Every structure is written in C-alpha cells, then in structure tokens.
Amino acid sequence: MRGLAANDWLPAMGEDGEGLALPVAASAPRGPDTAPALAPIVAAAHAVPPREAGAALWVAAPSHLPPASMSDLLRELRLAGYSVQGFVDAAVVVSAWQQHPVAVIALDLGARSSVISVVAREGEDYCLRRSVALSVGVGGLQDAWLRMLGAAMVRQWRFDPLDDAAHERTLRLALPALLESIAATGAAQLTLPVGERELQLGLSRDQFELAVRDLLQPLGDALQALCAALGECELRIPVDPALWPGLGEALARAGSRPLLVLEPDAAARAASLLPPVSTAAGAVQYLTRLPAMSACAPQSIARRIEFGMGEVAEAPTHLVFRGRALAITEEGLVLGRDPGAGEGVLRLPEGIAGLSRRHCTLRRVGSEIVLIDHSRHGSFVDGGRVNGRALLAAGSVLRLGTPGIELPLIALGSAVGS
Numbered sequence: 001m002r003g004l005a006a007n008d009w010l011p012a013m014g015e016d017g018e019g020l021a022l023p024v025a026a027s028a029p030r031g032p033d034t035a036p037a038l039a040p041i042v043a044a045a046h047a048v049p050p051r052e053a054g055a056a057l058w059v060a061a062p063s064h065l066p067p068a069s070m071s072d073l074l075r076e077l078r079l080a081g082y083s084v085q086g087f088v089d090a091a092v093v094v095s096a097w098q099q100h101p102v103a104v105i106a107l108d109l110g111a112r113s114s115v116i117s118v119v120a121r122e123g124e125d126y127c128l129r130r131s132v133a134l135s136v137g138v139g140g141l142q143d144a145w146l147r148m149l150g151a152a153m154v155r156q157w158r159f160d161p162l163d164d165a166a167h168e169r170t171l172r173l174a175l176p177a178l179l180e181s182i183a184a185t186g187a188a189q190l191t192l193p194v195g196e197r198e199l200q201l202g203l204s205r206d207q208f209e210l211a212v213r214d215l216l217q218p219l220g221d222a223l224q225a226l227c228a229a230l231g232e233c234e235l236r237i238p239v240d241p242a243l244w245p246g247l248g249e250a251l252a253r254a255g256s257r258p259l260l261v262l263e264p265d266a267a268a269r270a271a272s273l274l275p276p277v278s279t280a281a282g283a284v285q286y287l288t289r290l291p292a293m294s295a296c297a298p299q300s301i302a303r304r305i306e307f308g309m310g311e312v313a314e315a316p317t318h319l320v321f322r323g324r325a326l327a328i329t330e331e332g333l334v335l336g337r338d339p340g341a342g343e344g345v346l347r348l349p350e351g352i353a354g355l356s357r358r359h360c361t362l363r364r365v366g367s368e369i370v371l372i373d374h375s376r377h378g379s380f381v382d383g384g385r386v387n388g389r390a391l392l393a394a395g396s397v398l399r400l401g402t403p404g405i406e407l408p409l410i411a412l413g414s415a416v417g418s
Contacts, residue, residue: 003271006061011044014268057082060090060267062108063131064115086285090267091117095126096290097270097297103233112137128288148211208245220250227254228389260302316394316409332363355401
C-alpha cells in the first residue's frame, strides 16, 4: 500500500510504512505563485509511479483541503494509475500511528494557507475534534522575508532587488541558507551579485522575526485559545522553530506544552499502513476517525525539542483590585458588573463602558491560569484581545471595558492570603 501526503508545500510519498525518496523538483518548497495548488502534489505522485496498474493508495489530506480539490486530485491520481482507497485526515492518521495518550494540536503548513487540527483519543479511536484554518502559509512567510531583504537593500545600497525577477529569484533561493545561519548564530550575511558589483548585507534574527510577527499573530492566538481549552496536550509541528524566526514566539503562547517536530513524510508513511477497502462502486471515503494502528510508529518519526524560548512564564496566583490581592483558585474568580453572589466573584464598579454583567472568569487549571471570556465587548491582556480563552502570566495586566479598568496579575507566595 502507498500513501500520499497532499500538502502543496512539501508533498511526500510512503509505501508500507517507509518513505519514498522524491526527486528534488517534486519535493522542494514552493512559493505562493505555484499554480494550481495541486500541481506539486500530483508531481510527487508521478515522480515515483506505481509498479503496477491499479496500485492501492491512501491520501493523507489536511482538513482544510476543499472538496473540489479532493475531486480534482482523485481524478489526477486515477489517471496516474492509482486505485485511490480514500482520503484520511493527515493529523488523525499520524496520531493513530503514534498512539499518543493525550490530545494533540497539530500544525499543517501549506504553501498558501495552514491548518491547526485538534486530535483527541476516545477509547481506542483517534478523532478530529476541531480544526482552525489560517490564511498564512509558507509562501506568505517567504514573501514577508523577501520584502524585508528588499527594504534593507534599498536602505543600505539604494538598490531594490525586487524590481528585477532574476534578483528576486536569487533572494528566494538564498532564503534557506540565510535562515539556517540565523538559527545557528543569530546572524546572517547576504551577498547579491549586481552587475560587476557584489552587494553585501548583514542581517540579524530580530529582523526576520519582526517581518513575520503580524502574519504569525493569528497562529499564536489560536494556539493559546486551544491550549487553554484543552489543558493537557502536546504540540506537533512540521518544522523546527529554531529554523523559522518568529515561530517560536507564536508557539510560546501555548504555554508549557511538549513540542514534537514531525518528519515531513510521516503522514504519507502512516497512510500507507491503512488496510485496503473495496472501491468497486467508484466512490471514496474521507476518514476523520481511526482506531489505533496495530504497530506503533517508531520514535524517529518525531523528535521532542526545546525550542529555546527560555523559562516558561510564571502563572499568576492573584488578581489585584484596589490594593487587594484576590486569589485565583480552581473554583474560579468571576468578574463583572453583576457576577453573582458568594465567594469567587469580583463585582466591578458600574459606569464602565464595555463592561458586562458577567464579563470573564479566571480559573486555575493544574499549574496554569486560564481566562475565559464571556463578554461580547472582549477582554484584553497586555493590550491584545483574548480569543475566547487565554493562558495568563504573572506581570500581565487584564483590561476590561473601554477605556476600562486595569487589573494587574501577580504571583505571591502560598503564605499570602486573599
């Protein structure tokens, strides 16, 4: 059985649990100008043709792949000589192979867009609980870095390399080496031949991080909300964040979660281990739930890393209001104009614009503090609006209302009362 990872950035093929090497042209990362999006996936399928007509194939697809694209891909694969068994969610099939005991938040990076999938174990099955589509893809990150390089060249040399297609291509091809140098040393040196001259440019990691900070903000927001809702879970990503400036900062929003870097052909290898099914009727299925596979994936399929973000931010123990430190407990602290009676509530003053009767709840979950937003007006932490739920850190400031009331979050010793 063969498996195909339908990823338009890094497609992959597998056979009987092992990866199939693809030619560089079929596996190299592509920019956002690749058209159509299925072209690299189809090229990967053709790069290692089936040994016999009608060879069985499972397709591991990201959950944001549109039905129309699945239909087009199905037609192309059949033309290539494959008997397509069906489609399976890529995050689910990898989880069923790895057999993780806790929920997994998996990031699937595409050329134009990406998806975050939450896979949970229910009994002996692994199922897709939810997915979040993101508009940022690898091509968008590359373009942001290219614009940063172009602007830096204009400032230093009064020369814009992006005005010329050949120079832009040179910069795009130089990106992997620049990113590798940034990851290793925090700095990189770009040399661009222009006519008889060689223009040189010194670069630092913070320049690369700043160039993609806004693009990666939705990723950080989504990870924070999902992790706050799930509690114990693991993160699974396809690239080492040390090699991608800005990605580590987005991942840090998830708190102290185990981080696994997945091998690029993992989904294809996992799909190739699925059993054959009857395809006589011509229709194929799309699976988002699978039982644990009989054989667990080798440990080499993913590596656990420390991504160099330093110590995890300390969780607050108390909220400060009018000089009082109010403890945040497992039972929760409800904030608002009229949050109810009894312990575990903080009644805030009337007359604050944008303050709801029951605005938000702060609750201790294990070693973390989670904010749950109930208000249509929104809750803000350090100036940023909370996306449903958020993990809180000591030293941050919670703001409710507009301009609102500010409530510092602090960490005190256990001997300090509320």
